[in-house]
Amino acid sequence: MAAAAVAALLVSGIVWPTRVAALRYPVQGVDVSAYQGAIDWPVLARQHIDFAYLKATEGAGTQDSRFAANWSAAHETDLLVGAYHFLSIDSSGAAQAANVFATVDRRSGDLPLVVDVECYAAYCDAPPSRAEVRAVLDPLLAAVERHYGRPAVLYATRDWYERYLADAYPDNPIWFRSVLTTPHVDDGRDWTFWQWSARERLDGYDGDEAFIDRNAFRGSRADLDAMRLP
Helix, strand or coil: CHHHHHHHHHHHCCCCCCHHHHCCCCCEEEEECHHHCCECHHHHHCCCCCEEEEEEEECCCEECCCHHHHHHHHCCCCCEEEEEEECCCCCCHHHHHHHHHHHCCCCCCCCCCEEEECCCHHHHCCCCCHHHHHHHHHHHHHHHHHHHCCCCEEEEEHHHHHHHHCCCCCCCCEEEECCCCCCCCCCCCCCCEEEEEEEECCCCECCCCCCEEEEEECCCHHHHHCCCCC
16 A cells, blocks of 8 residues: 555655655756647746756657747747657668757857656667767767767666667766666766656646756856757
8 A cells, every 4th residue: 555655646746756865955946848738938937946858859750849949939038948869770870960050059158968768659668779979979079069069968878878879979968867766977077967856747848748857057057058059
């Protein structure tokens, strides 16, 4: 009975095991996509958050349907704003970079682009080789750094971090997903962003997804400011 009650609280988002530890970091943010629907950015921005990452693109030809609206409205708040791209293994790094550049304009003062490296579709059960991932990821990261003037942030789940990113990419800040425990990166490097919950509730959005992702930044607001695009 007790286990079932705890499980119900976790599913509802009322209890989240990482919340106390995560909120010790004073710089907090969210990441959003079309699943949050229309966002009232002034309302969202007032809820003790400092930054927001918005889904922009996926693979070589997909754009998030809410990105343009979110990008415009988020920039009218005091939040630091950045965009993220979901990596596909099914198209070249060059083609994915072109999709990103056509969608996400370069603005001085924005947060660096994020490349989301996690499993999808059949690759969750049959992961590609490290060589296959790097053949796509490496040229994409090089192109992003040239275009935006900052190394991309690499978002990863623990499994895909260990498979594809561990002991590599020392210049790329790591955004680590760990929603059940405090983050520990096995190759010994420090995380920069920590996605500590996928089931938070905030005011200001009304989409198909009732929850919103929450993230902590490892550092001060001045440290986050220092990461902004030149």
